[in-house]
Amino acid sequence: MKRFGVEDRIPLLPLHYCVSQNTSLASSSYTTVSTTSPLILDMADLIQFPRGFGQQDIIGWGTTGLVCLDAADKTVIKTPHDDENRRRVQVEQAIYERFDQRGGHSGLLRYHGPYDSGIRxxxxxxxxxxxxxxxxxxxxxxxxxxWARQVTDALCFVHAANVIHGDLTLDNVLLTENLDIKLADFGGSSLDGSDLLVSVHASHRYPGPLLSTHADIFSLGSVYYTIMTGTFPYQDLSDEDIAALFKQGRFPETKTYGPFGAIIMKCWQVEYQSVMDLYKDIEEFSQGKSTSTTSITNSFQPPFSLLLFTIGIVAIVLVSNPKARIWV
Incomplete structure (x- = not known):
């Protein structure tokens, strides 16, 4: 296992790809960039840190913003890179305020209000x-x-608040200290029918209208599949091929996973009218604790897509804080 620290040349990680300090890098393919590049060093001035925070506090980054850890109270500040990306944070703030108005949910991150141009x-x-x-x-x-049951329960609350997540993947399912899930990343989500501000990966993309609860349920089927198999649906195929297969109603085999496999297929085939109907099936399955699901070997291999600005942010952050990880 390789320790993930500061080096003259560092691995570049794709968006939403979270790496721990003990992650093995030997078997993966990475693009590298020199941290001494004048272009990379000059980009440090472009980062807009929230008040009271600096490079040493960054624990996550992406093309739209940064996440800084406030270790004193175990919260994070999520802030946009610039005014152009501020809209996503504003959407996320409005959605968390809606959740708070409805009493909140254990499967969602607790919202602590706005902070500078971001949210805590x-x-x-x-x-x-x-x-x-x-x-x-x-x-x-x-x-x-x-985990499958918990994320479904959280999505029931989200839909009841008239929010469509729009980007359900395991990258947006966070874990607490006790390994309970927290459905996250609502910056690209829809509130009361507003436009989605996110691009859905092909393996989780509904072949019908994306601004719909059915699209979230379809994506949830792919989330279930990834939880069970460790791989995305049709992971080795191109986005175009995946889209074509989904449009034809052709999906990966799920019979191996017994009754739960049938639930996955029903998500993909749009047989659930609501996520609450889906949750009822999950509950019945959980109570039955069927033994027909097989043992699981995880062979997860995430897709890679890099953008130049992210490359610069990655290099800057890792030089100043090798513990930082991609999270936004």
Whole structure:
């Protein structure tokens, strides 16, 4: 296992790809960039840090913003890079305020209000489920099914608040210290029918209208599939091929996973009228604790897509704070 620290040349990680300090890098393919590049060093001046925070506090980054850790109270500040990306944070703030008005939910990050141009949220110390399953492929079926149930419960609350997530993947399912899920990243979501501000990955993309609860349920089927198999649906195919197969109603085989596999297929085939109907099936399955699901071997291999600005941010952050990870 390789320690992830400061080096003359560092691995570049794709958006939403969360890496822990003990992640093995030997078997993965990475693009590299010199941290001494004048272009990279000059970009440090472009970062807009929230008041009272600096490079040493960054724990996550992306093309639209940064996440800084406030270790004193175990919260994070999520802030946009610039005015152009401020809209996403404003949308996320409005959505969290809606959640608060409805009493909140244990499956969502606790909202602590605005902070400068960003928002303050609960910190999830075990990062995202995508990263966790890569590190712990030995996780058993019972725990995986528990996560599936929790994320479904959270989505029921989200839809009841008239919010469509729009980007359901394991990268946006965070984990608490006790390994409970927190559905996150509502910056691209729809509130009361507003436009989605996010691009959905092909393996989770509904072949029908994206601004719909059915699109979230379809994506949830792909989330279930990834939880169970450790891979995306049709992971080795191009986005175009995946889209074509989904449009034809052709999906990966799920019979191996018994009744739960049937639930996954029903998500993809749009047989649920609402996520609450789906949750009822999940509850019945969980109570039955069927033994027909097989043991799981995790072989997760995330897709890679890099953007130049992210490359610069990655290099700057890792030089100043090697513990930082991608989270936004």
């Amino acid at each position: 949220l609960e910190f999830a110390p075990n990062w995202n489920l995508s990263s966790f399953l890569r590190k712990h492929p030995e996780i058993g079926t019972e725990q995986r099914l528990r």
